Amino acid sequence: MPQIDQVMISYASQIVSLLVVLAIIYFGIAKAMLPKVQNTIDARAKRVTDDLAAAEAAHQRADEIEETYRNQMNDARSDANGVTTEAKANAAAENDKRVAAADEKLDAKLAEAEVALATARAAALTEIENVAVEATQDIVAKVSGGKVAKADASKAVKEVMANG
Amino acid sequence: MAEGGEIDPMHQFQVEPLVGAWDPAGGSIVFTNSTMWMLIALAAIWLFMWGGMKRELVPGRWQLAVEGLTGFINNMVSTSIGPKGKKYIPFVFTIFMFILFANMLGLVPIGVVGGHPFTVTSHFVITGTMAVMSFSIVLAVGFWKHKLKFFTLFIPHGTPLPMVPLIFMIELISFMVRPFSLALRLFIAMTAGHILLKVFGSFIVQGMNAGAEYGLLVSLPSFLLIVFISALELLVCAIQAYVFALLTTLYINDAENLH
Numbered sequence: 001m002p003q004i005d006q007v008m009i010s011y012a013s014q015i016v017s018l019l020v021v022l023a024i025i026y027f028g029i030a031k032a033m034l035p036k037v038q039n040t041i042d043a044r045a046k047r048v049t050d051d052l053a054a055a056e057a058a059h060q061r062a063d064e065i066e067e068t069y070r071n072q073m074n075d076a077r078s079d080a081n082g083v084t085t086e087a088k089a090n091a092a093a094e095n096d097k098r099v100a101a102a103d104e105k106l107d108a109k110l111a112e113a114e115v116a117l118a119t120a121r122a123a124a125l126t127e128i129e130n131v132a133v134e135a136t137q138d139i140v141a142k143v144s145g146g147k148v149a150k151a152d153a154s155k156a157v158k159e160v161m162a163n164g
Numbered sequence: 165m166a167e168g169g170e171i172d173p174m175h176q177f178q179v180e181p182l183v184g185a186w187d188p189a190g191g192s193i194v195f196t197n198s199t200m201w202m203l204i205a206l207a208a209i210w211l212f213m214w215g216g217m218k219r220e221l222v223p224g225r226w227q228l229a230v231e232g233l234t235g236f237i238n239n240m241v242s243t244s245i246g247p248k249g250k251k252y253i254p255f256v257f258t259i260f261m262f263i264l265f266a267n268m269l270g271l272v273p274i275g276v277v278g279g280h281p282f283t284v285t286s287h288f289v290i291t292g293t294m295a296v297m298s299f300s301i302v303l304a305v306g307f308w309k310h311k312l313k314f315f316t317l318f319i320p321h322g323t324p325l326p327m328v329p330l331i332f333m334i335e336l337i338s339f340m341v342r343p344f345s346l347a348l349r350l351f352i353a354m355t356a357g358h359i360l361l362k363v364f365g366s367f368i369v370q371g372m373n374a375g376a377e378y379g380l381l382v383s384l385p386s387f388l389l390i391v392f393i394s395a396l397e398l399l400v401c402a403i404q405a406y407v408f409a410l411l412t413t414l415y416i417n418d419a420e421n422l423h
Contacts, residue, residue, distance in 0.1 A: 002177040003287050003355065008190040010179045010198075014289045017199040021206050022258055022294075029261075030254035033213045037234050040219045040227075047221070 132157045171366035173359045177286055198290075201282045205265040212265075233261075237409070244413040248420055252413065255301065259294055260409035267354060267401035271394070285404075286354035288347055295347035298412040302342075306419035317418055346411055353404045357397045364390045 136153040140146060183195040216230020223231055237257050241249040263285055270283025284290055306314040318335035319328055364386045371382030 001174055002179065003289075003351070006179050007289060009186050009188070009192070010196065011289050012191045013181075013193045013196055014179065014198055014287060015293050016193050017196075017202050018284075018290050018293050021202040022262060022297075024206055025209060025262055026254055026258045029210060029213050030257045033217060034234060034254060034257055036219065037213070037216055037230055038238065040223075041231050041235060044221060 129154070129157055129161065132161070171362070171369065173362035173366065176280065176282070176358060176362060177355065179282075179287070197280070197282045198284055198287070201266070201269060201284050205262060205269055205284065208265050208269065209261050240410060241413050244410070245417045245420055249413065249416070252301075252416055256409050256413055259298070259412060260405050263294070263350065263408050264402060264405035267405060268398070270354065270358065271397055271401065283354050283358055285350055286358060288351040291351040292343075292347040294408070295343040298346060298415060299343040301412075302415045302419045305416060306422070309419065310422050314419070314422065317422055321423060342411075342415060346408060350404050350408055353400055357393075357400055360393055361390060361397065364393065 133150060133153045136157055137148050137150065140148045140153070179196050179198050181194040181196050182200060184192075186192055186194065213230060215226040216234075218224065218227050220227060234257070237260055238253060241253050241256055245252065266284040270281050270286065272281050274281055306317070310316075315332075318332045318339065320331065320335070323331050367386040368383045368390070371386065372379045374382075
C-alpha cells in the first residue's frame with residue numbers, strides 16, 4: 001500500500017503542498033471571493049424583501065383608495081336620494097297648491113252660476129205670475145163679464161201658487 | 165500499472181516526483197503528482213468560484229450553482245453553530261471545497277487518453293493533516309473561550325456523581341478518537357472506491373485478453389458494474405466531503421457553545 005510504504009519518504013512533501021494549497025484557498029478564495037458571493041445573495045434577498053414590502057404597501061394603498069371611493073359613492077348615492085325625495089316633496093306641494101287654486105276657481109264659478117240660476121228662476125216666476133194674473137183677468141172677464149182688478153187677481157194667484 | 169499481465173490496483177496511489185527525486189532519507193519536499201493534482205483542484209475551485217462572481221440580480225446557471233454551494237455551506241454552519249459560526253465559514257468552505265474537488269478530480273476519466281488521475285484525498289497524510297487542523301481549531305477555540313471549563317464537555321448534563329469519572333474517561337477517549345475517525349473515514353472511502361474501480365477495470369481487460377467467451381462472461385458484467393460503481397463513487401465523493409465538513413462544524417460547535 002503506497003500510502004503506508006511512502007509515508008516516511010513523502011509526508012513532508014504532501015503536508016507542505018497541502019498547507020500551501022489550503023492557505024491559498026482560504027485567503028484567496030474563501031476570504032476574498034466567498035464574501036462577494038454572499039453579499040450578492042444577501043443583496044438579492046434584501047431586494048426581494050423590500051420589493052415584497054413595497055408591493056404590500058401598494059396593495060394596502062389600493063385598498064384604502066377603494067374604500068374611500070366606496071364611501072364617496074355611498075355618500076353621493078345618499079345625497080342623490082335626499083335630493084330626489086326633496087324634489088318629490090316640492091313637486092307634491094306645488095301640485096297640491098295648484099289643485100287648491102283650481103278648486104277655488106271652480107267654486108267661484110259654481111257660486112256665480114248658482115246666483116245666475118236663482119236670478120233666472122226668480123225672473124221666470126215673476127213672468128209666470130204676471131202671465132197667470134193676466135190669464136185670470138181674461139178668464140174672469142170672459143166667464144163672468146166682470147172686471148177684476150189687477151191687484152185682486154195678483155193676490156189670488158199668489159195664494160194659489162203659494163199652495164202649490 | 166504494469167504492462168500486459170498483472171494490473172496492480174495499488175499503483176494509482178503511488179506518489180511520484182514530477183521534478184527531482186525522493187531523498188531516500190525522507191522528509192524531502194519535491195513537486196509530485198500529488199502536488200500537481202492539488203494545484204489542479206485549486207485551479208478548478210478558483211474557476212468555479214470565478215464563474216459565480218458575475219453578481220447579477222437574476223443569476224445564470226453557473227452563478228446559481230456557486231450560490232447554491234455557498235448557501236449550502238452557510239446553512240450547514242449556521243444551523244450547527246448558530247450566528248457565532250460565521251467566522252468559521254471560510255475554513256469549512258476551504259476544507260469542503262478542497263475535499264470535494266480533490267475527490268471528484270480523482271475520478272476524471274483521463275485514463276482513456278493515457279493520463280493518470282491521482283486522488284489526493286486517498287492518502288492519510290493529507291486527510292490526517294486536515295483532521296488535525298479541524299481538531300486543533302476545536303481545541304484552540306474550546307480552551308481559549310472556556311479555559312479549563314472546556315473539560316465539562318466530557319461530562320454530560322445530569323450525570324450522577326459516582327459515574328462522573330467513568331463517563332469523563334469514556335467521553336475523553338471518544339473526543340480524542342475524533343481526528344482519527346475524521347481522517348480514516350475519508351482516506352478509506354477514497355482508497356476502497358478506487359481499488360474497487362481498478363479491480364473491476366482489470367477484470368474487463370483480463371477477460372477480453374482471455375477470449376471472446378470470457379469477455380462476454382466476465383468483461384461485460386464487470387463493465388456494467390463499473391458504470392454503477394462510478395456513479396456510486398461520485399455520490400461518495402460528495403458525501404465524504406459533506407461528512408468531513410459537517411463533523412468539523414459539529415465539533416467546532418461543541419467548542420463554541422459548550423453544552
